[in-house]
Amino acid sequence: MRLSELIKEYCLNELKDEKIKSWLDQKLHSIKTDKDFFISFALINKKIPRGHLQLSLSQLQIIQLKYPEFNIENWTLDQLCRFSLLIYYPLLSVESLTKLISVADTREQISIFKSIPYLENASYFAPIVVNGIRTNIVDVFDAIALKNPYPASYFSQDEWNQMILKAVFMERPIYQIKDIDQRKNEKLAHILFDYARERWAASRRVTPELWRMISGYITEKLFVEMIKKMAEGNAQDQKAMLKLIQESNLDAAQQWLNSQSTQIEPISWDQIGSDFWHNNQALQNASKA
């Protein structure tokens, strides 16, 4: 079964109200104009409940086996119904999607950006997604940047670098960006190191996840600069810098490492990112309380 059919089936199963169920089913197969499409898309707000899906274990296994990238637990029912409308509408052009986004509210924009990677002609929509990254609304930014396979597949190097820099700047969880290591590049490493210098000049911290993107591109000069900052960092910063040093082929880095007496505990970049993110979340919640 194709992903679109599977999702449609799950959505229809979930809708207990027969009137809404047949409304959606009918719309999925009958929409022939942009106008009908826009109104139907907008009506999801009113008609469809917002909870997470109540999937049986076998349903969950089917989708996880066939489409492991999809992460259905990240989607709510209203988002999946919008996904279905988008995927079933045969006339979805760049022009109509651009117009749809221009009249979309936050929740709708999130659904659209999460859906685009799964559309048949996904590659056509790259300019729309690149433009989406310019948003100031964090939830919309996250829908594109985090757990979404689109940027890694379709963004040019400059577009990718812009997104990563903005994610760092907005303090988003970098480890949740798909293929973050595969798309590392030297230009990005230097941009991020410059960013770190700016932050240091203002006596501000940088995320320890920054070093993940610089790892592999450290030069002798940058290494010396980083080592100077290491002592000022906290345990999380130091773990990340140590990991970068361990991964480095630089002679200076290896010599420095050999001169250290303490044993270094192995840790993954994902773990460094996740620890930092959850620690920050906890601090925030504490400051709210």
Add this chain to the structure above:
Amino acid sequence: MKFIDPHIHMTSRTTNDYEAMSKAGIVAIIEPAFWLGQPRTEVGSFKDYFSSIVGWEAFRASQFGIKHYCTIGLNSKEANNESLAEEVMELLPLFALKDNVVAIGEIGYDDQTAAEDKYFRVQIELAKELELPILVHTPHRDKKRGTLRSMDVLEEHGIDPSTVIIDHNNEETVESVLERGYWTAFTIYPNTKMGSERMVAVVEKYGSNKIFIDSSADWGVSDPLSVPKTAQLMLDKGITSEIVQAVCYQNALEAYAQSGNMKESDWSDGVHFDQSILYGGNSVLRGQPPKKSDDSNII
């Protein structure tokens, strides 16, 4: 005490206002679609404006712990540009269904022209179709006649008065609006419209049933703290806190909750500084640590 300001144009206000409002106890606001101080000449300007009040402004408000709603509609002044008005009518259904939209509005009369009448009626029908409440702006000039005419037209279209908010009332209009069963809103303005003192007298005379107040603060001389300040004055004058609560919070909530899009749980657990981590630069907080709520009374 918690407050709702059910009529305020935050698009033209600063972050200082948001901070002060949050500090004064305002937990939720409604931003009616209105004009921007000068007439728009392109339909795209309306689209971007509507888009901003269903998305960006709601996000901006959330950073100060305030839940933001809006109403969608073509205001009466700009209804007089008929070719533009036609294009705006096409846009309205797309925005009126959005998540934070609690009414069609503000609509009604300004100069009471034929064009204004036409688009008032078209939008009443839209509200009926989408089952949304209606927010009616009553005119500054010839107010009494304009208010009565608005109610006549609404009733001609079979609208239930309990789903309509008639705004910018004064001592001259209050009685007939209340009598006919409409939600009766008052705008507290420093210079024009109602002053806080006069408002206290209205509440003393008519009680709190179906009455609520707002600031209508916009790009002109106006005060985004009108609601909490008037509440304080009412309390000082010996009006009970139950009545003050009804006029400055509960009645507006009840009126607009009829949309299905506004409920107390949207803010009771706190819209509180959800994005406080964003002090990096793209947030509206830009560098300074987010303000924490405290109970001190700044009024």
